[in-house]
Amino acid sequence: MNWKTFLLGAAAGFATGYATKQILDQSSRPSPDKVLAHVKETVKKDGNIYGSWILMKPETYTKNELDYLVYKGGITRNTEGLREQFEFVADAATGTILELNPQND
Template identity: 35%
Template sequence: MYEKEQLNNFKGGIAIGIGIGLLSGVASTLLIKNKQNLSADVILQRIKKAFLKEGPIEGSWISFEKQPVRKFAVRTEGYNGGITRLEDNRLVTYEFLADAKTGSVLDINRISV
């Protein structure tokens, strides 16, 4: 009887240990992913994909150096980049600023060439 009780306690301890290990693994993975920045290439591909929905692209670029960005009270890091395409038989360039963590476009300006 005593051995059976010890075996049940042992099984319960293992189950608790596995549960704690899984929870801490998931939590640490989420924390690490939340703090990681997207690469400049991934951000440029996402923005190009959005522009391609409206028409073909002639060229694109992105700076691989992150720069500090401040919009009102929010501080983050971002990448500068640009897209060039034909609109009404004229080259038009769009310059953008994208958030390094989320890839969201923070600012975009249309520049006629």
């Protein structure tokens, strides 16, 4: 076996695998963890995050007669000594927050 041919084939296989992974990562939807991180970054602009949760399984949601696949979750933050709770609905395909609703105790 010629070592140059072997190394060339291995390099081509690695490059193809890497390119395929990059394409799949770009076309797939964000993970629930990434969506939750995005929501936390948005909410913490007005106070410190105390706790958060997200449902790991996306579900169907209808808003303004449009159907979305969404993640639902919640955030608790402290603002000026007050604890506030919010529930959110985020688009599973993009991570965009569709709703952010304050919860009353």
